[in-house]
Amino acid sequence: MCGRADDNFGPPAWRTLGELFGPLGWEPEVKRDEVCPTDPIRFVRRATGGFDAPYGRWGLVPARMSLDEARRYATFNARVESLEDKPMFRAAFQSQRCVIPLAGFWEWPVRAGVKTRVRISRKDDKPLLVAGLWNRTVTPDGLLESCTIVTRPPTPDLGEVHDRMPALLLTKDIDAWLDAPPYQARTAALSSWQPRILTITPV
Template sequence: MCGRYSLFEDLNVLEEMFEFEYEGEIVPRYNIAPSQKILAIIGESGKRKGREFRWGLIPPWSKDIKIGYKMINARSETIAEKPSFKKPFESKRCLIPCTGYYEWKKEESGKQPYFFYLSSKEPFAFAGLYDVWKNKEETIVSCTILTCSANEKAQDVHDRMPVILKKKDQEAWLSSKSAPADLQELFKPYPSKEMDKAAVSQLVNSPKNETAEILAPLNSK
């Protein structure tokens, strides 16, 4: 499961790290929530391009765009079979850059949010799928984040985690030459030893809160 994440790295750094071009602008985001517009990277004519997608995949056949709220994540184990994800898995794969994601742990005092990030504190990329929905009035390009079983660092908080792609695997994920069957090996938990987590502010509970104060408990250490 991944229902909130952050992206607060400078665009120039992201473009260099993920080797893509983006004509738009980005601002620091500390609490990205479903249905919002997010930055994604696709392979296009042999180059990587940045695009703005809506988070929460809306299949082309859907009659109601609200279905996107139920499709913010896709279980990597079944995307080759599920009607909503099968076609995107074959030809509409994307990277979703991120600086960290949030999960909530049930504790006696209530649900405590945790922030998961790389030990290096570098941005990383989720494996994503996207699709195009349209009617007579509008066209929406939406996406979903793949999930897999949690690693040891994450499993005491949640039994699932996003599929995080190592740099060496990102080109294969985006390439139109990659066969879906060959990509299955990428759907594994990211190494625990390369990740950290920290309890953060309850401010993250509301998507209206979009400031660095969310990470204040982490940054104060």
């Protein structure tokens, strides 16, 4: 599960994103400590000669579905185990995968009967690179681009935080997620991330 995130990157993250994807203007005009579903969020996809990184609605609007219809569904997360089974995500999983950079994400674990808020990020302040899907649809207001965060079961260090986590990618697995056949992409999303890279900070 990932229902709150932030893109308040610092210089180490900007450098890393530039090295990985090119000089695409990574320092935002507004740094947000909390990004919610339906807010604009940045995603990275293949483009001619490299990558581009537009902002899109966080909450996928599938092909042949209107924005009003999509609002009735929680399409901001997509379970990696069922991407090929869900009509909402099947087409995007085949050919429209992306990477969603995050500075961190938020969860609300319950410990000793008390709900606490925690921020999860990398210990080295580099960006989290999340497997995602994107789509482009036509609305009465024009073209709309949207995306969703792919989720997976948690690594052992996050097991007490939530029963799901974003499908985080190590840099070595970005190409597999973006370009490989679906079964290889799914394997990358399920196995890329390793424990002990993240830090959990109560807020």
